[in-house]
Amino acid sequence: MTVDETDRGREYDIVIVGGGMVGISLALLLNRQALQGSEQRPRRILLVEAQEISLSKGTGYSASFDARSTALSWSSRKIYQLIGVWPELKTQVSEIAQIHVSDRSHMGLTRIDAQEAGVEALGYVVENRWLGSVLHKQLAATDIEVRDAVSIESIRPLAAGMRLSVGGQVIDTRLLVIADGADSSTAKKLGIQTQRHDYNQTGIIANLCLQKSHAGVAYERFTDQGPMALLPLSNFAGRPRSALVWTQPNDVAQTLMSADDQSFLEQLQQRFGHRLGRFQQVGERISYPLALTTSAEQVRRNLVVMGNAAHSLHPVAGQGFNLSLRDAAALADSLAQVANDQLGDLETLERYQQRQAADQCNTVIFSDSLPKLFGISSSAAALGRNAGLVAMDLVPALRNGFARFGMGMATSEAGNQ
Numbered sequence: 001m002t003v004d005e006t007d008r009g010r011e012y013d014i015v016i017v018g019g020g021m022v023g024i025s026l027a028l029l030l031n032r033q034a035l036q037g038s039e040q041r042p043r044r045i046l047l048v049e050a051q052e053i054s055l056s057k058g059t060g061y062s063a064s065f066d067a068r069s070t071a072l073s074w075s076s077r078k079i080y081q082l083i084g085v086w087p088e089l090k091t092q093v094s095e096i097a098q099i100h101v102s103d104r105s106h107m108g109l110t111r112i113d114a115q116e117a118g119v120e121a122l123g124y125v126v127e128n129r130w131l132g133s134v135l136h137k138q139l140a141a142t143d144i145e146v147r148d149a150v151s152i153e154s155i156r157p158l159a160a161g162m163r164l165s166v167g168g169q170v171i172d173t174r175l176l177v178i179a180d181g182a183d184s185s186t187a188k189k190l191g192i193q194t195q196r197h198d199y200n201q202t203g204i205i206a207n208l209c210l211q212k213s214h215a216g217v218a219y220e221r222f223t224d225q226g227p228m229a230l231l232p233l234s235n236f237a238g239r240p241r242s243a244l245v246w247t248q249p250n251d252v253a254q255t256l257m258s259a260d261d262q263s264f265l266e267q268l269q270q271r272f273g274h275r276l277g278r279f280q281q282v283g284e285r286i287s288y289p290l291a292l293t294t295s296a297e298q299v300r301r302n303l304v305v306m307g308n309a310a311h312s313l314h315p316v317a318g319q320g321f322n323l324s325l326r327d328a329a330a331l332a333d334s335l336a337q338v339a340n341d342q343l344g345d346l347e348t349l350e351r352y353q354q355r356q357a358a359d360q361c362n363t364v365i366f367s368d369s370l371p372k373l374f375g376i377s378s379s380a381a382a383l384g385r386n387a388g389l390v391a392m393d394l395v396p397a398l399r400n401g402f403a404r405f406g407m408g409m410a411t412s413e414a415g416n417q
């Protein structure tokens with residue numbers, strides 16, 4: 001379908017492409033500002049999602065809201081409080097009371113404690129499907145327009161915005177936000193390059209039924225083949241559960257994916273140990289190839305690239321979504337300060353990018369270096385990292401610094417708006 005250049009498209013102030021965890025959260029943040037009674041005309045926002053979503057039931061499902069669980073940081077909680085979804089979300093989240101970091105076969109071990117850090121919880125684990133259900137319900141209660149199960153045929157910069165052809169319809173917008181995930185096909189349409197570093201690792205996720213209660217402890221265990229995380233989940237049918245993220249070299253992961261449940265659990269038990277007793281049962285396993293991808297450009301006039309489309313990180317530190325949510329809050333805050341006809345101004349968008357640059361840089365480096373540091377098996381490296389873990393265990397200030405970073409409090413005061 002080609003777009004007639006003389007047509008006037010249906011007009012929006014902001015179009016968000018990608019209704020995943022980041023796209024919807026941004027839409028709700030932008031909508032919150034519209035509700036705060038600014039003098040100007042309310043902003044017309046459109047969310048475009050490739051998959052079908054059923055908003056009316058509040059049980060929408062999309063690629064973003066699959067069987068994974070996400071560790072939300074303190075900063076994410078504050079942002080969800082701002083947009084009013086936290087009271088419902090928290091009815092099915094598990095608080096992280098303690099993070100237990102260990103290195104298999106070495107003595108280094110540290111515990112980071114919520115009480116010691118002076119916070120109610122170090123983070124909150126939410127199942128992505130529940131997060132999706134709550135966000136979709138909130139979205140359905142707004143004036144945000146949604147077009148789902150459509151694809152974008154073309155995008156063209158205009159003098160004062162962007163023109164899109166979506167499902168055969170011409171759409172003009174002052175600002176286009178691309179949030180359609182890693183290796184964004186929409187960004188590619190505009191010639192935006194992506195840098196990709198393949199970890200040659202696969203992340204296997206699954207929910208586990210446990211013999212012993214996790215007592216709110218999140219386990220981060222580094223092994224010579226890759227890190228694993230066990231995040232506390234709410235009980236299911238009275239049984240304690242944890243969400244597993246197990247990173248393995250691609251070939252090992254392939255074997256683990258095809259193993260039967262019994263053999264999978266045995267291998268996991270051998271790697272993790274018996275801190276949670278015997279693993280009783282494993283749910284559906286899903287695998288994700290892991291790569292660090294970063295977009296070469298995040299802003300242009302009338303354009304922002306966000307979420308995984310801007311930076312997709314190794315999941316070991318549980319930082320990718322939390323960072324994107326801080327980006328979304330910062331963008332919404334920057335846009336709240338300008339008139340509708342300035343939404344696409346390059347200076348505004350560059351200011352947003354500068355504001356987030358340090359947070360993005362620190363989080364990308366942290367998420368990239370952790371699996372590398374713990375993946376080195378030489379004894380000198382093992383000594384160094386174990387000394388680090390031991391030091392962290394002995395020095396509260398170090399531990400608190402680590403905790404503050406993990407909670408999204410170190411580089412950003414997101415949510416303070």
Ligand SMILES: Cc1cc2nc3c(=O)[nH]c(=O)nc-3n(C[C@H](O)[C@H](O)[C@H](O)COP(=O)(O)OP(=O)(O)OC[C@H]3O[C@@H](n4cnc5c(N)ncnc54)[C@H](O)[C@@H]3O)c2cc1C
Binds near residue numbers: 017185
């Ligand atoms: C195993 C694993 C565990 C993780 N755990 C954590 C964690 O604990 N904490 C944390 O902070 N982060 C975590 N992450 C990272 C987190 O999942 C991502 O940061 C998050 O999914 C990014 O969301 P997104 O909306 O940018 O992209 P996506 O989730 O990829 O969503 C993109 C959306 O865009 C849609 N789309 C695609 N193409 C188009 C198109 N052309 N037009 C319209 N729509 C389109 C898709 O259907 C989808 O709905 C984890 C990641 C993995 C792989």
